[in-house]
Amino acid sequence: MGRIHLNSPVEAQVRYMAVEPQFARGGLGGRILVGLEARARELGAKRVVLNSRELACRFYQQHGYAVCGPAETMFGQIPHARMMKELS
Numbered sequence: 001m002g003r004i005h006l007n008s009p010v011e012a013q014v015r016y017m018a019v020e021p022q023f024a025r026g027g028l029g030g031r032i033l034v035g036l037e038a039r040a041r042e043l044g045a046k047r048v049v050l051n052s053r054e055l056a057c058r059f060y061q062q063h064g065y066a067v068c069g070p071a072e073t074m075f076g077q078i079p080h081a082r083m084m085k086e087l088s
């Protein structure tokens with residue numbers, strides 16, 4: 001699953017990305033992310049941001065996202081990085 005939210009008319013945010021562990025690394029997450037980006041474009045967004053836990057940063061980097069700063073620590077213990085991608 002995954003959700004796309006508009007933070008502003010030009011900025012979309014990916015939230016709640018998750019794939020059931022037994023289906024992980026089979027390409028589903030990538031397909032969900034590509035679909036969310038397509039929807040963001042339809043909504044007029046020029047960039048997508050997200051907060052990624054450290055383990056997932058590689059997944060997002062493979063899809064063109066770059067770390068642009070720290071994000072809040074979830075539940076007081078899971079560090080997250082803010083990531084961004086300009087939509088072409």
Ligand SMILES: CC(C)(COP(=O)(O)OP(=O)(O)OC[C@H]1O[C@@H](n2cnc3c(N)ncnc32)[C@H](O)[C@@H]1OP(=O)(O)O)[C@@H](O)C(=O)NCCC(=O)NCCS
Pocket residue numbers: 017018019020023024025026027028029030031051052053055056058059062
């Ligand atoms: C991150 C997540 C959404 C990716 O979905 P997915 O279907 O596994 O991803 P894909 O199969 O499309 O892509 C695989 C790539 O994701 C990354 N990846 C996925 N699971 C990983 C893991 N457990 N450890 C390290 N990298 C991982 C790798 O870069 C991998 O590429 P590789 O196999 O060539 O090394 C999924 O693994 C997940 O739900 N993880 C747990 C929850 C989570 O971290 N959500 C994101 C919150 S910010």
